[in-house]
Amino acid sequence: MKQILVTGGTGYIGSHTAVELQRAGYEVIIVDNLSNSSVDVLDGIEKISGIRPVFEQFDLVEKDKVDAFFAKYPNIQAIIHFAASKAVGESVEKPLLYYRNNLVSLINLLECQLKYGVANIVFSSSCTVYGQPDHLPVTEDTPRKDAESPYGNTKRVNEDILHDTIAANPQLKGIALRYFNPVGAHPSALIGELPLGIPANLVPFITQTAAGLRSELKIFGDDYDTVDGSAVRDYINVVDLAKAHVVAVSRLLGNKNKAGYEIFNLGTGNGVSVLEAVHAFEKATGVKLNYKIVGRRAGDIEKIWADTTLANQELGWKAEKGLEETLLSAWEWEKRVRGIN
Ligand code: NAD
Ligand code: UD1
Numbered sequence: 001m002k003q004i005l006v007t008g009g010t011g012y013i014g015s016h017t018a019v020e021l022q023r024a025g026y027e028v029i030i031v032d033n034l035s036n037s038s039v040d041v042l043d044g045i046e047k048i049s050g051i052r053p054v055f056e057q058f059d060l061v062e063k064d065k066v067d068a069f070f071a072k073y074p075n076i077q078a079i080i081h082f083a084a085s086k087a088v089g090e091s092v093e094k095p096l097l098y099y100r101n102n103l104v105s106l107i108n109l110l111e112c113q114l115k116y117g118v119a120n121i122v123f124s125s126s127c128t129v130y131g132q133p134d135h136l137p138v139t140e141d142t143p144r145k146d147a148e149s150p151y152g153n154t155k156r157v158n159e160d161i162l163h164d165t166i167a168a169n170p171q172l173k174g175i176a177l178r179y180f181n182p183v184g185a186h187p188s189a190l191i192g193e194l195p196l197g198i199p200a201n202l203v204p205f206i207t208q209t210a211a212g213l214r215s216e217l218k219i220f221g222d223d224y225d226t227v228d229g230s231a232v233r234d235y236i237n238v239v240d241l242a243k244a245h246v247v248a249v250s251r252l253l254g255n256k257n258k259a260g261y262e263i264f265n266l267g268t269g270n271g272v273s274v275l276e277a278v279h280a281f282e283k284a285t286g287v288k289l290n291y292k293i294v295g296r297r298a299g300d301i302e303k304i305w306a307d308t309t310l311a312n313q314e315l316g317w318k319a320e321k322g323l324e325e326t327l328l329s330a331w332e333w334e335k336r337v338r339g340i341n
Contacts, residue, residue, distance in 0.1 A: 001025065001026065001027040002025075002026050002027065002077045002078075002253065003026070003027045003028075003029055003073065003075050003076045003077055004021055004026045004027065004028055004029070004076070004077065004078050004079070004080060004249060005029050005030075005031060005073070005076045005078070005079045005080070005118075006018050006021070006028055006029065006030050006031075006053075006079075006080050006082065007030075007031045007032070007060060007079065007080070007081045007082055007083035007105070007109070008031075008032055008037075008081070008082030008083030008084065008124075009028065009030030009031065009032055009053065009055075009082065010030060010032040010034065010037040010038065010039065010041040010042065010055075011032065011036060011037045011041075011082055011083070012037075012182070012192070012193040012194070012238065013082055013124065013179075013182055013238060013241060013242065014030070014032070014080070014082040014083075015037075015041050015044065015045055015191045016186055016191060016238045016239055016241070016242035017080060017082070017241075017242040017245045017246070018030060018045050018049075018053055019045055019048050019049050019186065019191070019242065020239070020242040020243050020245070020246050021080075021245070021246055021249070022045075022049040022051050022053070023049060024246045024250075026246075026249070027054075028051075028053040028054070029053065029054040029055075029056070029073060029076065030042075030053045030054065030055045030056070031055075031056050031057075031058065031060065031069065031083070032055070032057060032083065033057060033058060033059040033060070033083075034057060035059075035085075036085070036086075036196065037194070038194070039055070039057075041191060042055055044186075044190040044191040045191065047188070047190050048186060048188050048190050048191065056069060060083055060104075060105035060108055060109065061100060061101060061104045061105055061108070062108075063108050063111075066108040066109065066112050067112055067115070069112075070112045070115070070116040070118065071116070074116065076116075076118050077118070077119075077120065077253055078118070078119075078120035078121065078122065078249050078252055078253060079109060079113070079118060079120065079121045079122070080121075080122045080124075080245055080248075080249065081105070081106060081109060081121060081122065081123050081124060082124050083105055084101065084102045084105065084124065084154070085097065085098050085101045085102060085151070086151060087151070087200065088148075088149045088151045088152070088200065088299070089149075089200060090151075091149050091150040091151035091152075091154075092149055092150060095150035098150045098151055098154055099150065099153075099154060102151075102154035102155075102158060103154060103157060103158065103161070106123070106158050106161055106162070107161065109121065110161070110162075110165050110172070113172060114169060114171075114172070117171075119171060119172060119173055119252075120172075120173050120174070120249070120252040120253065121162070121172070121173075121174045121175075122174070122175045122176075122177060122245055122248045122249060122252070123158060123159070123162055123174060123175070123176045123177065124177060124179065125155050125158070125159055125176045125177060125178045125179070125263075126152070126155045126178060126179055127178050127179065127180045127181075127234070127265070127267070127304055127306065128147065128148070128149075128151075128152040128155060129144045129145075129147070129152065129155050129156050129159065129178065130142055130144060130145060130178075130304065131144070131145030131146065131147070131148065131301065132145070132301040132302060132303075132304070133145075133304060136271070136303065136304065136305060137269065137271075137305050137306055137307040138265065138304060138305070138306060138307060139265070139307040139309070139310065140178070140263045140264065140265055140310055144156060148299045148301075149299065159176050159263070162174045162176060162261060163261050166260045166261040167260070167261070170260060172260065173252050173257055173260050173261070174252075174260070174261050174262075175248045175251070175252060175257070175261075175262045175263070175264065176261070176262070176263045176264075177244060177245070177248060177263075177264055177266050178263065178264065178265050178266065179236065179241060179266050179267075180233065180234035180235070180236050180265070180266065180267030180268070180304070180305065180306050181201075181202075181233045181234060181235045181236060181267075182236055182237075182238050182241050183202075183203040183235045183236070183237065183238065183326055183327070183330060184203070184237045184238050184239070184321070184326035184327065184329040184330050185238065185329045185330055185332065185333035186238075186239060186329070186333075187239070187329055187332075189329070189332040189333045189335075189336045190336075191333075192329075192330070192333030192334075192336075192337070193238075193330070193333070194337065198214075202233075202274060202277065203235070203277075203327065203330050204330075204334075205217055206277070206278065206281050206289060206327075206330075207330050207331055207333075207334035208334065209289055209290060209291070210281070210285065210287045210289060210331060210334070211334050211335070211338045211340060213338070215290065216290045216291060216292055217278070217289055217290065217291040217292075218291070218292060218293075218294045219274050219275065219278070219291055219292065219293045219294065220274070220294060220295070220296055220297035220300060221293075221294075221295060221296035221297070221300070222275075222293045223296075224296075224302045224303065225302060225303075226271075226273050226302065226303055227273050227276070228273050228275045228276070229273075229275075230273040230274035230275045230276075230293075231273065231274055231300055231301070231302055231303060232271040232272060232273050232302070232303035232304070232305065233271070233272060233274075233303075233304060233305070234267035234268055234269070234270060234271060234272070234304065234305035234306050235268070235272055235277065235323060235326065236266060236267050236268055236319055237319060237320075237321035237325075237326040237329075239321065240268075240319040240320055240321055241266055241319075243317065244264075244266050244311065244315065244317045247315045247316065247317045248264070248315065251315065258314070262314075264310055264311045264314070264315060265306040265307065265308060265310065265311060266306070266308075266311060266317075266319075267305060267306030267308055267319070268305075268306070268308070268319040269305065269306055269307065269308040269319075270305060270323075271303060271304075271305035272323060277323070277327070278291055280323045280324050280327055281327045281331070283324060284324035284325070284327050284328040284331070285327070285328055285331045287331070
């Protein structure tokens with residue numbers, strides 16, 4: 001069985017990807033420092049797939065630990081690098097924490113790839129690198145814009161680090177996946193997104209409001225130039241997203257990549273407004289949401305959605321799940337976590 005290192009594998013997207021990798025016949029080895037996830041996630045993965053992934057708990061910023069890890073596991077074929085700090089607001093307050101964690105982790109991995117001969121890496125990037133694009137939908141050729149936050153900047157710089165390192169070392173191959181807005185949970189409701197504290201993202205805020213943890217959802221702005229005035233995003237189901245990682249790994253292992261470093265947008269191709277998302281949630285679940293319109297959130301862009309042609313054609317991957325099904329899965333997960341029937 002081919003071994004795949006999944007960094008950040010007890011996190012939200014990493015755990016769903018671990019399951020899909022196992023289903024595809026890969027052996028998953030997770031590294032996570034549990035800074036933003038719980039070891040119990042391994043139980044969820046095992047319940048779904050019947051296989052408990054190998055788990056090593058350490059911080060990827062610590063170079064000696066990363067080195068010792070690769071010495072211990074000499075047969076790793078590819079890395080999917082999810083591990084990162086990801087809270088936009090926190091990154092503005094603590095930029096050095098974000099630059100250290102997100103940049104040093106990738107540098108440590110790449111140095112060990114060169115030392116131990118691990119050729120392949122898939123990297124979690126974000127549509128945040130596009131800022132507010134001049135033209136929609138965004139293709140991979142759309143120019144990147146200056147980042148709005150230190151978090152966003154770490155994605156941009158990490159893409160550059162990958163690009164430059166692969167250019168200098170042709171034995172390495174990499175794929176950067178630019179996620180649009182990942183939402184939802186595994187249909188089993190055994191794994192999902194578990195934000196610490198008050199959620200900053202829309203869907204966890206919706207489900208926590210529906211569950212009674214929050215009194216009302218604030219909709220940030222209704223004066224954008226969009227279908228109903230609220231901001232538009234491309235919400236991609238997390239299981240669909242996870243499957244794209246399996247395809248990306250297989251592409252690298254099968255030498256099907258067309259360049260040493262490739263970039264793909266991962267979205268649905270559909271723009272959905274905040275109000276449309278709220279109404280889709282209500283329709284899918286039958287739960288009425290208490291919401292109110294407030295002013296715009298600082299740093300928000302008006303609208304973005306993906307042109308998915310490249311991922312569709314080159315990866316043979318397409319988002320399959322609809323928005324209502326996805327929001328229902330998020331609700332089923334929230335209910336399970338909160339013990340609601
Ligand atoms: P998450 O916080 O749920 O998962 C990240 C995991 O990495 C956590 O389990 C955390 O404990 C671990 N981690 C962080 N720093 C580490 C370190 N130094 N060493 C070891 N483990 C470490 O986040 P997620 O939503 O699953 O995001 C995964 C990746 O996708 C991140 O790189 C994120 O920036 C990127 N991304 C996420 C979104 C999103 O909306 N969720 C959108 C675009 C890109
Ligand atoms: C945010 C980050 C982005 C990151 C992405 C995924 C910002 C500015 N951007 O994107 O860098 O890659 O998360 O983690 O934080 N909304 C409400 N009420 C809420 C919460 C959100 O109306 O309580 C709206 C937002 O204004 C936005 C949409 O819902 O229009 C989606 O918000 P969110 O889930 O936070 O994602 P992004 O802002 O797209």
